[in-house]
Amino acid sequence: MGNPKAFLTVPRINAGYRPINDRINDFSEVEQTLNSSDRKTQASRCMDCGVPFCHWACPIGNKQPEWQDALYKGRWQEAYKILEQTCDFPEFTGRVCPAPCEKSCVLNLSIHEPVTIRENEGAIIEMAFREGFVTPVNPVRNGLKAAVIGSGPAGLTAANQLNRNGFNVTVYEKDELPGGLLRFGIPNFKLSKKIINRRIQLMESEGIVFKTNVCVGRDIKATDLINGNDAVVVAIGAETPRDLTIEGRSLKGVHFALEYLGQQNRMLEGIEIPDDKRINAKGKHVLVIGGGDTGSDCVGTANRQGAASVTQIEILPQPPVDFNPETPWPQWPLILKTSSSHEEGCTRRWNLTTNRFIGQDRVQQVEIEEVEWKQPDGEGRPEMILTGKKELLNADLVFLCMGFVNPVQNTVINELRLTVDNRKNIAVDGSCRTSANKVYACGDAVSGAGLVVRAMATGRKAAEQICQQLVISG
Numbered sequence: 362m363g364n365p366k367a368f369l370t371v372p373r374i375n376a377g378y379r380p381i382n383d384r385i386n387d388f389s390e391v392e393q394t395l396n397s398s399d400r401k402t403q404a405s406r407c408m409d410c411g412v413p414f415c416h417w418a419c420p421i422g423n424k425q426p427e428w429q430d431a432l433y434k435g436r437w438q439e440a441y442k443i444l445e446q447t448c449d450f451p452e453f454t455g456r457v458c459p460a461p462c463e464k465s466c467v468l469n470l471s472i473h474e475p476v477t478i479r480e481n482e483g484a485i486i487e488m489a490f491r492e493g494f495v496t497p498v499n500p501v502r503n504g505l506k507a508a509v510i511g512s513g514p515a516g517l518t519a520a521n522q523l524n525r526n527g528f529n530v531t532v533y534e535k536d537e538l539p540g541g542l543l544r545f546g547i548p549n550f551k552l553s554k555k556i557i558n559r560r561i562q563l564m565e566s567e568g569i570v571f572k573t574n575v576c577v578g579r580d581i582k583a584t585d586l587i588n589g590n591d592a593v594v595v596a597i598g599a600e601t602p603r604d605l606t607i608e609g610r611s612l613k614g615v616h617f618a619l620e621y622l623g624q625q626n627r628m629l630e631g632i633e634i635p636d637d638k639r640i641n642a643k644g645k646h647v648l649v650i651g652g653g654d655t656g657s658d659c660v661g662t663a664n665r666q667g668a669a670s671v672t673q674i675e676i677l678p679q680p681p682v683d684f685n686p687e688t689p690w691p692q693w694p695l696i697l698k699t700s701s702s703h704e705e706g707c708t709r710r711w712n713l714t715t716n717r718f719i720g721q722d723r724v725q726q727v728e729i730e731e732v733e734w735k736q737p738d739g740e741g742r743p744e745m746i747l748t749g750k751k752e753l754l755n756a757d758l759v760f761l762c763m764g765f766v767n768p769v770q771n772t773v774i775n776e777l778r779l780t781v782d783n784r785k786n787i788a789v790d791g792s793c794r795t796s797a798n799k800v801y802a803c804g805d806a807v808s809g810a811g812l813v814v815r816a817m818a819t820g821r822k823a824a825e826q827i828c829q830q831l832v833i834s835g
Contacts, residue, residue, distance in 0.1 A: 364433065367405035373474040374403060378701045385664055388549040388629055391701045392456070397437075400484045403477045404432040410467050415478060418465035418691070420818035421454075423447045425462055425478055432481060441489040444482065449518045449817060450560060452490075453543060455483025456552050458814045459654075461693070470690055473683050490559070497566040503527035505591040505831055510577045510773060513541020514813045515804025516596030517560075518820030520569050523592075526828050530569045533586075535576040537632060541598060543813070545623040548658050550665070550701075554630065578773050587799055592827045595795070596820065597773055599805035603763040605650065609718030616640055618655045618762040625662050642668040646755050648727055649673040649707075650715055651762030654700070659760045661702030672708045672754065676745070678734060679711040716751065718759065727756045765810040793823035801827055 376393045378384065384391045395403065407429035415425045424443055431440035444451050458479055466475035489495050505528050509520045512534040524530045538544055540557045565571065577583050586593050602617040604610070621640050628634055642663035649656045649663075652675030663671050680697045688695045703709065712732050719726040731750040734743040793801040803819035805811055 364405040365408075367402075367433075368408050368468055371402055371406050373406065373468075373477060374399065375477060376480055378704070381705055384550065384701075385705050388625075388665060390456075390553050391550045394484060394487075395480070397484075397488070400481060401433050401435060404429045404481050406468065406476045407433070408467060414465035414467060414470075414691075415462035415476075418461040419447075420461070420812070420815045421447050421821065422818075423462065423482075425476075428485065429476065429478070429481060432485060437485065437488045437492065438494045440485045441494050444485055448482075449521045449821070450514070451482050451486035452556050452560065453514065453552065454814050454817070455479055455486055456556070457543075457547055459812065461812075461814075464694055465690065495563065497563060498525055499567070500525050500527050502529065503832060505529070506531075506589070507592045507594065507827065508533060508586045508590045509594045509596060510583070510586070511541060511596035511598060511804070511806075512539035512571065513596060513598050513804060513816065514543060515598075515806075515816035515820040515823075516541065516594065517564070518817040519594045519596060519801075519803055519824045521564060522821055522824030523594075523827060524564070524567055524569050526824070526832060528592075528827075531590075532569060532571045533575045533577050533581070534571065534573045536573065537627070538573055538630065539571045542600075545626050546619055546655075548622060548662055549626065549629055550661060551658070554626070583773050587797070591799065591831055593800045594820075594823050594827070595773060595800060595802040595806055596804045596816075596823075597806045599765045599810045601766050602761065603766055605715060605761055605763065607715060607717050609720065609724065612718050612720045612724040613722055614720070614724040614757060615718055615759045616761070618651070618659050618760050621760055622655075622658055622662060625666075640758070642666040642671075642758055644669050645757035647671045648754060648756040648759045649762055650759065651675065651764070652677070652709070652711070653762060653764070655764075656760070656762035657698075657700040657702045659762055660707045661700070661705060663758075663760075664702065664705045664707075668758075670708070671706060672710065672756075673703075674713045674715070674729060675709075675711045676714050676732065677711065714745070714747070719753070724756055724759055726753045727759060728753055765805070793819065793826050 376395045378391045379393060407426055409426045413426050428440040428443040448454060460479040462478045463469055463475040469475035507523045507528045507530050509516045509532045512532050520530045520532050536545060539561050544554055544557055575581060624634055624640055643666050645668055647663045647668045649659045656673055660671050660673055680695045682697045685695050713729045714732050716728040716730050718724045729752050731748045733746045733748055735746055736743050793803050795802050801823045803823040804816040807819060
């Protein structure tokens with residue numbers, strides 16, 4: 362702890378966003394960066410707590426106090442070396458992680474001004490790439506082969522760890538390019554795809570083979586992968602969206618969020634989308650159903666396409682700002698989050714359910730109804746009560762952003778006869794091993810849709826268990 366009084370004298374300063382009038386006209390990253398001097402000053406605020414709650418809260422176990430201290434002292438390479446021990450891809454988490462570490466920072470719990478851990482992490486890895494601290498690793502091969510199905514954060518992490526432990530790794534991706542939801546689910550204004558390309562090129566230089574446009578279960582049998590490899594990692598994510606089966610659902614103009622976000626990202630990659638398939642919000646009144654991050658991403662994308670208006674509705678009540686007494690630490694704080702996309706223009710409303718979509722061929726209006734939430738006398742989930750207060754919203758374009766369900770009907774899972782039961786893990790015995798021989802599972806396919814950093818954590822866990830089974834004990 363280089364400056365024991367910095368947390369008392371140095372306020373938290375975020376890098377902030379580019380001006381709205383500037384960023385709304387492009388899909389470049391909206392978040393700015395501090396200069397290296399200011400970044401070191403922010404790192405000095407870390408108190409090196411006796412019990413580092415930030416480390417405890419981080420799914421991958423980042424050693425925040427250690428690399429914060431190195432950063433404060435200007436030892437950028439040392440900070441990077443500490444960071445890479447636990448985090449395979451700080452350039453991803455440094456951009457899109459909601460930072461559970463910051464929610465557990467003592468400075469957040471005491472004065473609501475946590476250390477800028479996420480931004481500092483992103484600054485360290487970018488400095489490492491600029492200064493050449495990041496170099497290809499040439500592992501000593503152990504003669505074992507592994508196949509990874511899916512190239513999202515879990516699959517990439519598992520592949521990276523297996524490769525560095527000597528496996529010959531092949532990653533199979535059903536889409537046109539590797540990256541999973543990082544590439545086709547998260548907008549470019551939050552995560553530039555140049556960042557993904559840079560990492561994929563590094564992984565390829567280290568020996569990992571990526572096979573894209575290959576759908577396991579369609580283009581290649583999952584059983585063939587098992588027979589041809591010593592281990593198979595299922596990292597297929599949870600891309601099945603939760604639907605809204607109400608009147609008018611089949612009307613044109615009602616889309617799942619990932620249809621929209623994935624299409625926009627593909628167009629930015631130069632992938633051709635037929636004119637009659639394009640979803641464009643220009644001049645339209647857009648309704649976003651669902652108040653989470655995916656909904657926020659749709660808001661930002663619609664604004665950049667020139668929507669006439671954007672409204673986002675949420676079935677749950679509006680959460681409080683800064684602190685929620687109903688979700689005290691160490692629970693995840695359910696507080697109001699205002700994203701960069703919301704700042705760009707959006708009407709936000711809460712306690713609303715959707716009754717029906719109205720229109721002839723295309724959606725024109727949406728009937729919504731106000732709801733109330735009643736807490737049960739004892740323990741249990743709150744009960745939603747319809748109030749009868751209905752309203753019609755004009756909407757030319759509707760995006761469903763209500764989360765995802767586990768991939769129960771996925772061809773890979775069906776072919777391998779993996780155990781799937783609603784929200785339960787497809788892995789058995791609390792590990793990444795599955796009910797199929799030589800097959801391990803990780804990421805959202807196991808837990809349901811969650812954080813990028815949690816997917817990365819289970820990717821590391823799967824690789825670790827494979828190494829223990831085949832390298833150490835084998």
